Amino acid sequence: MRAYARYAFGRFLQFLLVVFIGINIAYIITHATPIDPVEHTVSVATAFGHTAPEAIESMRQSLRELYGLTGSPIEQYLNFWRRVLVADFGPSLSAFPSPVSTLIGRAIPWTVGLLGVATILTWIIGNLLGGLAGYYRRSRILKGFGIVAMALHPMPYYIAAIILLIVFGYLWPILPISGGAQMNVARDWSFEYVMSVARHSILPMLSLLLVGLGGWFVGMRSLVSNVVTEDYVVYAELAGVSKRRILTAYVMRNAIAPQVTGLAISLGHIFSGALITERVFGYPGIGSLLVDGVHAGDYSLVLGLTTVSIVGVSLAVLVIDLIYPLIDPRVTVN
């Protein structure tokens, strides 16, 4: 138990470091730029019609306060951290006066629901098939699957999504191609609404599966084929342990550990993946919000989203790290 506590403490420090470095990068990028977001917003706001100079000046002043750009650099830096810690990024400019945190809170369930489920599903299917392919090396079906998965693997995600969209949107229109749920269904936990959400998630999910499977499949196959030749597997085979038990309890169990680390990293990429998936399929999650925020010049929204994704990703990694000893007890020893 003490070993675990020490391990957990180390992981937690790593988590703090990730958040610290990530937020600092965001701070440096936003503050070391030649472009002043305040002036940018002012010029957008005053582009049409005549505005009194005093009004512009007071607008500039309040924007500076809003963005935390008042005071000395040190004050600004501390102020930035204070706002990050209480998750208060001020009101959004494009959806004024909704606070940024409300907008993000509304979008997160969609992203985590779609991308999280897709990532975990891809991981499970890919590892299962890869494990089987590594163990039953002569199976024709699994070999064929390996070739298909390898061919799909290097395909850029964007292109896979577009192809699916064209096939199921225009050529054979059976699935909804855009949005998170049907518009005219009440948003509660009714059967109809849940079904609608599920139907809308099929295409994005499928596109993520197609591109993601290959990596896990190939990785797991080579891990398993390394484990299969180990002495203890041979011994178990000679001792007459059933094939199924060897595969699950002896082979997969030992091969899965590095793949779990991989899962942590790919869960971290949820927010990057969200950008393209949600853009292509018009899904109402964080990615769409970010793209809209950029196009609308919504400084606080973009900064808030970046911060939230940095913290979210590091949290996901921390959780996986903390349950990792269950899968591989050796890590807590040293």
Next chain:
Amino acid sequence: MFVVLRDLLRYNSEFLAGILMTGVVVAMALLSFVSPYPPLDQFVAPMDVPPSAAHWFGTTSRGQDLFWLLTYSIRNTLAFGLLVAILSRILSLSIGLLAGYRGGWVDRVLMSINDTFIVIPLFPILVLFYFVMRDNMSWVMLAVLTALLGWSYDARLIRSVALSLRHREFTQTAVFSGMRTHEILSREHLPFVLPIVFSTSLNNMNWSIGLEVTLAVLGFTDINRPSVGGMIYWANQHSAVVAGVWWWIAFPVGLVVMLFIGLYLLAISMNEYIDPRSRLERGGGRKE
């Protein structure tokens, strides 16, 4: 060197396919130097002409010849990938070798930073960067930032090799003969990791080009500089698929997919060459 190349070409069909595909893409990029049209000129050709003898890949709705525009785009895209690969190689080599050689707290600190960079979400940061730079954004700056964020995987790999080199006899000899740390790293350890650096840099190029294409498709780069992603962006702006101008999307996508697969095949075949175990398996000594 030539013997290795010859053997690879003869016995490794993946390497051959990879070389051919990458070669076609590079040749395409080189053609840009003899293009009859300057890259930024518009309305110099008839609009929306399907692929024909006069315009091999057709023309765009902005009156550009797709073939010649594509030569510029792929050149810029390749240049971006190369620059990122070179810059991030410098980082990952120096950090990986140093961490592996010095060990102890240097290793721990460097690897903590390394792990941080592995999990930090890139896309939001790159988008944020675009957001604050707007029109002042240049591809070199984007490449530098991408390299700063993209060295960590390979640094870890290089470190693991360097760790094993640390206790080898020749390292001791070098230390006792008075070589400095940077001399040991660059003269004694670097040659051992170079093969890995080579294959990982191909993967790194794939990664960075994919990143750039995606950013450009969303319009988050300098969209006036021709690039493959930028072409798709403009095609989307003109609703090319709906308007039936399919060639505007199909050719850039086809070319970049070819580059992806080519580089990927090169990387895996090289990996196989570096790792003798998989070579044995391929050569019939299959362990069943």
